[in-house]
Amino acid sequence: MTTHAQPHKSDKYIRVDGTNFSINQISASGQCFRMTEQEDGSFQVIANGRRLRLKQEQPSYQTPSPYQAQSPSQNQPQTSGDELSTSKEFQKNSVILMDCSEEDFQTIWKSYFDLDTDYSRFLTSIDPDDTYLRSAVAYGHGIRILRQDLWEMIISFIISQQNNIRRIRKCIETICTHYGTKIDPTNDTDTCSDSFYLFPTPEQLATATEEEFRALGLGYRSRYLVETARSIVSGEVSLDALRQMDYPSARAELLKLCGVGAKVADCICLFGLHHLEAFPIDTHIRQVLTAHYPDGFPFDSYAGYEGVLQQYIFYYDLNSGH
């Protein structure tokens, strides 16, 4: 029973314009943890109560053999050398293939991937004299801020603290398989219909004890998870209320949760509530700010989408080696 290896039938896929949209970059940008690259170079993401398979068609001159097994040097930038000119070519020619219906794309995934937002206006708004920011933005031009589930972001970024991305993914997958709903795809002629697990609901996660979490390797964050699940299930903090709040109110409300400090609250606001003005400052960002912006980062120049720039910077600092 082969689970992968065969190229998917192209008639199952819908085609989507990939302007300023790189699955590779989004997957490696540290904002989502359940988007994974497959052996054949395609990706899958589990979100919105289902699994989506997708892949990106590169311009033919860059990838001569599309189905050749690519070396899993996962964070290879699509642009080589200095980016500004080549990235434009890449944007124009890129197409995303998604294995969903046109209706699911319109009602679910279009919003999830934030395809209604024009990211070119972010890219072109950068101060020409800010060479660092220009390089960062050019390097990560395919990044978008996904519209992910609020509850999943709360738990994911509590786990993220003082942790590395590989282990964050592992921890999240562990709690999904232990507490989330198992989905067995009803076989629809696809060879890739292995089962998967949804992210656990607050009620599902609240059944766990701190000892169970510790036994699963979640470490000192186990208490935070128990306390936070309890706070949400009890209604002490309301997810629906959070969704109605503006950024300052939501941030203040999130700080009531155990294990949520300033940085994690900003990540939740940015990735779970799509408050693009949230600017999470972690160890990487802090180092960049002190090294490249000794007189302060020009927040006022980018009011309303500071968080988008933060994500370009984070990805650039994490993956470019600069």
Place this chain on the structure above:
DNA sequence: GCCCAGGACCTAT
């Protein structure tokens, strides 16, 4: 063995 990873909590001042 040490240091770091998308930090936050607890306690003492």
Place this chain on the structure above:
DNA sequence: ATAGGTCATGGG
């Protein structure tokens, strides 16, 4: 208010 110590786990 703010500074320092502590917290699990895994990989380099």
